[in-house]
Amino acid sequence: MTTTWVEGAAGSLFDVDNLPYGVFSRPGEEPRVGVRIGELVLDLAPVSAAEMLDVHHVFEEPSLNAFMAEGPRVWRSVRRWITGLLTDETERDLVEPHLMPLADVTLQLPVEVADYVDFYASEHHASNVGRIFRPDAEALLPNWKHLPVGYHGRAGTVVGSGTPVVRPCGQRKGPADQAPAYGPSTRLDIEAELGFVVGAGSPLGERVPVSAFADHVFGVVGLNDWSARDIQAWEYVPLGPFLGKSFATSISQWVTPLEALGAAWTDLPGQDPLPLPYLAPEEARGLDIDIEVVLGGRVVSRPPYRTMYWSPAQMLAHLTVNGASARTGDLFASGTVSGTERDQRGSFLELSWGGREPFGEELFGTGRTFLEDGDEVVLRYTAPGALGGRIALGEVTGRIEPARP
Amino acid sequence: MTTTWVEGAAGSLFDVDNLPYGVFSRPGEEPRVGVRIGELVLDLAPVSAAEMLDVHHVFEEPSLNAFMAEGPRVWRSVRRWITGLLTDETERDLVEPHLMPLADVTLQLPVEVADYVDFYASEHHASNVGRIFRPDAEALLPNWKHLPVGYHGRAGTVVGSGTPVVRPCGQRKGPADQAPAYGPSTRLDIEAELGFVVGAGSPLGERVPVSAFADHVFGVVGLNDWSARDIQAWEYVPLGPFLGKSFATSISQWVTPLEALGAAWTDLPGQDPLPLPYLAPEEARGLDIDIEVVLGGRVVSRPPYRTMYWSPAQMLAHLTVNGASARTGDLFASGTVSGTERDQRGSFLELSWGGREPFGEELFGTGRTFLEDGDEVVLRYTAPGALGGRIALGEVTGRIEPARP
Numbered sequence: 001m002t003t004t005w006v007e008g009a010a011g012s013l014f015d016v017d018n019l020p021y022g023v024f025s026r027p028g029e030e031p032r033v034g035v036r037i038g039e040l041v042l043d044l045a046p047v048s049a050a051e052m053l054d055v056h057h058v059f060e061e062p063s064l065n066a067f068m069a070e071g072p073r074v075w076r077s078v079r080r081w082i083t084g085l086l087t088d089e090t091e092r093d094l095v096e097p098h099l100m101p102l103a104d105v106t107l108q109l110p111v112e113v114a115d116y117v118d119f120y121a122s123e124h125h126a127s128n129v130g131r132i133f134r135p136d137a138e139a140l141l142p143n144w145k146h147l148p149v150g151y152h153g154r155a156g157t158v159v160g161s162g163t164p165v166v167r168p169c170g171q172r173k174g175p176a177d178q179a180p181a182y183g184p185s186t187r188l189d190i191e192a193e194l195g196f197v198v199g200a201g202s203p204l205g206e207r208v209p210v211s212a213f214a215d216h217v218f219g220v221v222g223l224n225d226w227s228a229r230d231i232q233a234w235e236y237v238p239l240g241p242f243l244g245k246s247f248a249t250s251i252s253q254w255v256t257p258l259e260a261l262g263a264a265w266t267d268l269p270g271q272d273p274l275p276l277p278y279l280a281p282e283e284a285r286g287l288d289i290d291i292e293v294v295l296g297g298r299v300v301s302r303p304p305y306r307t308m309y310w311s312p313a314q315m316l317a318h319l320t321v322n323g324a325s326a327r328t329g330d331l332f333a334s335g336t337v338s339g340t341e342r343d344q345r346g347s348f349l350e351l352s353w354g355g356r357e358p359f360g361e362e363l364f365g366t367g368r369t370f371l372e373d374g375d376e377v378v379l380r381y382t383a384p385g386a387l388g389g390r391i392a393l394g395e396v397t398g399r400i401e402p403a404r405p
Numbered sequence: 406m407t408t409t410w411v412e413g414a415a416g417s418l419f420d421v422d423n424l425p426y427g428v429f430s431r432p433g434e435e436p437r438v439g440v441r442i443g444e445l446v447l448d449l450a451p452v453s454a455a456e457m458l459d460v461h462h463v464f465e466e467p468s469l470n471a472f473m474a475e476g477p478r479v480w481r482s483v484r485r486w487i488t489g490l491l492t493d494e495t496e497r498d499l500v501e502p503h504l505m506p507l508a509d510v511t512l513q514l515p516v517e518v519a520d521y522v523d524f525y526a527s528e529h530h531a532s533n534v535g536r537i538f539r540p541d542a543e544a545l546l547p548n549w550k551h552l553p554v555g556y557h558g559r560a561g562t563v564v565g566s567g568t569p570v571v572r573p574c575g576q577r578k579g580p581a582d583q584a585p586a587y588g589p590s591t592r593l594d595i596e597a598e599l600g601f602v603v604g605a606g607s608p609l610g611e612r613v614p615v616s617a618f619a620d621h622v623f624g625v626v627g628l629n630d631w632s633a634r635d636i637q638a639w640e641y642v643p644l645g646p647f648l649g650k651s652f653a654t655s656i657s658q659w660v661t662p663l664e665a666l667g668a669a670w671t672d673l674p675g676q677d678p679l680p681l682p683y684l685a686p687e688e689a690r691g692l693d694i695d696i697e698v699v700l701g702g703r704v705v706s707r708p709p710y711r712t713m714y715w716s717p718a719q720m721l722a723h724l725t726v727n728g729a730s731a732r733t734g735d736l737f738a739s740g741t742v743s744g745t746e747r748d749q750r751g752s753f754l755e756l757s758w759g760g761r762e763p764f765g766e767e768l769f770g771t772g773r774t775f776l777e778d779g780d781e782v783v784l785r786y787t788a789p790g791a792l793g794g795r796i797a798l799g800e801v802t803g804r805i806e807p808a809r810p
Contacts, residue, residue, distance in 0.1 A: 243723070
């Protein structure tokens with residue numbers, strides 16, 4: 001890979017070893033697919049039409065789904081073609097008119113989400129939650145080390161980064177309360193996660209083995225699984241989280257293709273006991289992605305994705321082991337990423353240990369527990385890139401608005 | 406309402422007080438929307454085009470979604486128009502060429518499912534499950550009478566009636582087993598339910614009050630929420646059912662419009678304690694729908710929907726109380742319908758009391774517990790109609806195929 005001719009891109013977090021895809025619009029124009037280089041967006045539809053790419057129509061769509069449905073051979077050849085355009089100086093005249101500053105476009109939700117599944121794949125997160133909620137029992141439940149525990153979330157409320165998050169209302173009942181009460185959540189929280197987007201689906205009745213992960217998964221997004229802990233605690237037995245989560249899940253507007261993460265694969269921390277053969281523990285690998293949780297402009301936590309117990313390929317293999325089909329646009333998330341240290345925890349529930357140990361006094365002058373109206377949370381992600389530096393994944397932002405009466 | 410001129414329809418379960426919608430195809434033709442009268446399907450696209458209906462294009466679609474998205478005013482006027490066509494003898498020459506015998510068409514999945522939510526609204530079912538799984542504890546969990554407990558299921562594996570159901574594989578671990586094992590489910594079950602289809606959605610941040618149910622819900626379907634009890638029992642703590650359910654959910658190909666159920670509304674059995682005001686207990690009503698569970702041609706159970714504790718309007722109000730949006734194509738189901746009597750239970754888990762008390766020896770010569778390969782299950786539904794007789798809702802059929810290696 002040679003150097004890009006695009007000014008400001010070489011050596012940045014959005015160099016030619018990154019090239020995330022997104023959907024953008026400009027005033028009076030239909031949303032369509034673009035790719036990011038440096039601080040610019042390349043408008044793929046006109047360039048691919050001019051170059052007579054077979055699949056140029058997929059870039060005229062208002063989501064990445066049509067492009068993703070083309071499958072991994074097309075993903076690879078499009079990436080090679082884009083890389084050529086942006087590194088070959090002789091392409092400059094063709095390409096430059098279609099490069100737009102980020103500031104001139106509006107980014108959209110990049111994916112039409114089919115099904116949304118949320119896993120629970122961090123041992124440290126699951127153990128922390130167990131210790132906070134069930135202090136007298138084993139931190140991990142008996143199934144946790146045998147399968148990647150997960151559940152379906154609400155696909156219709158997956159929103160793009162920047163969408164305001166309205167504080168949800170619902171039923172809460174504390175252990176000391178006689179009866180439940182209705183009102184705005186008082187324990188609104190984040191969950192810093194990574195999301196995986198299925199590009200090429202699999203038919204009903206067919207399993208996706210761990211080894212076929214890259215044939216199906218197109219790329220990754222940053223993901224904040226907003227959670228109302230008080231609503232969740234009252235509702236979740238026995239069928240799992242529902243309204244405590246379904247009001248909003250934010251994802252980044254940039255989808256980083258799996259191909260950009262080639263240098264980020266790393267060994268898992270280790271699985272003991274060895275999972276069943278369909279989870280192929282000998283093949284499973286993790287991702288060395290650094291996350292920053294930013295509250296009101298201050299970094300309050302740095303969850304390391306490399307500490308995750310279950311690999312994303314094991315999640316997809318488990319999701320389909322019963323013959324469930326996967327579809328273009330399916331989104332599955334890792335669950336909250338938490339490391340071993342206090343400042344590596346991916347939720348305020350953990351950072352404040354259930355609200356009992358306020359955090360961040362040194363940053364804010366006062367200790368924090370759960371989200372307050374007006375709070376802005378940004379999740380930032382970086383990974384090693386193929387050029388030896390780092391690449392940035394899409395960031396996820398959301399500001400809390402007051403509950404509506 | 407006068408009598409229909411369509412032969413064989415008057416006085417049948419598919420008289421003009423029923424008129425369910427579906428999507429059909431014929432060899433070499435694109436799937437499109439039809440309405441059922443007697444044993445015939447009326448092809449709505451050409452008739453509505455000939456009559457110059459504004460919305461005739463919605464009937465050319467391969468799902469009901471475009472029609473449903475038009476909202477309740479259009480639903481009502483289309484139903485009035487169809488009723489006129491089928492009862493006014495002078496319309497016969499226009500309509501008759503577009504009436505096709507059911508045997509000449511192939512029915513399709515009628516709805517492009519957006520999000521799928523499954524509730525747990527039968528007190529008898531929830532109590533039975535509690536007694537089977539937690540014999541030493543209270544049958545109902547503390548939240549059960551305060552809110553309609555529910556969770557998200559997999560929308561991508563909702564299939565049309567008649568689709569074979571392949572026995573799923575997965576992890577199971579009995580209480581006496583040292584470690585989980587992988588293999589085909591040995592406790593495959595049905596859940597006889599009713600499904601509600603959202604036609605007109607609601608925006609993010611807005612609640613749907615109990616009183617607005619009919620502004621949003623287009624109609625009802627028969628629904629079988631196939632369940633692998635052994636997979637479910639091992640996986641479901643703490644985040645709820647996942648692979649034990651996600652391999653298949655069957656719905657009827659006919660969607661009965663809510664307007665056909667005017668005579669079926671009835672009082673709920675009674676809610677005590679009174680739920681919170683947003684669940685408007687004083688307004689909430691139930692549906693007097695009879696269900697038959699048919700195994701291998703024999704009726705093994707008759708669950709009465711009128712015994713359900715929570716009303717469908719309360720389910721939708723609860724689903725959106727946190728500001729979650731609803732979309733055209735959202736499907737929410739009642740949960741298993743079980744009455745007070747043994748022969749009114751809507752799952753084999755309950756009919757066989759956890760597999761310990763085989764049922765149906767008088768019908769089959771041998772007692773039955775869970776589903777065997779080759780078993781065919783049909784769920785049939787009827788309700789009081791506006792003409793004083795009964796109407797049939799769409800039935801749901803599925804045959805069990807052996808697990809795939």
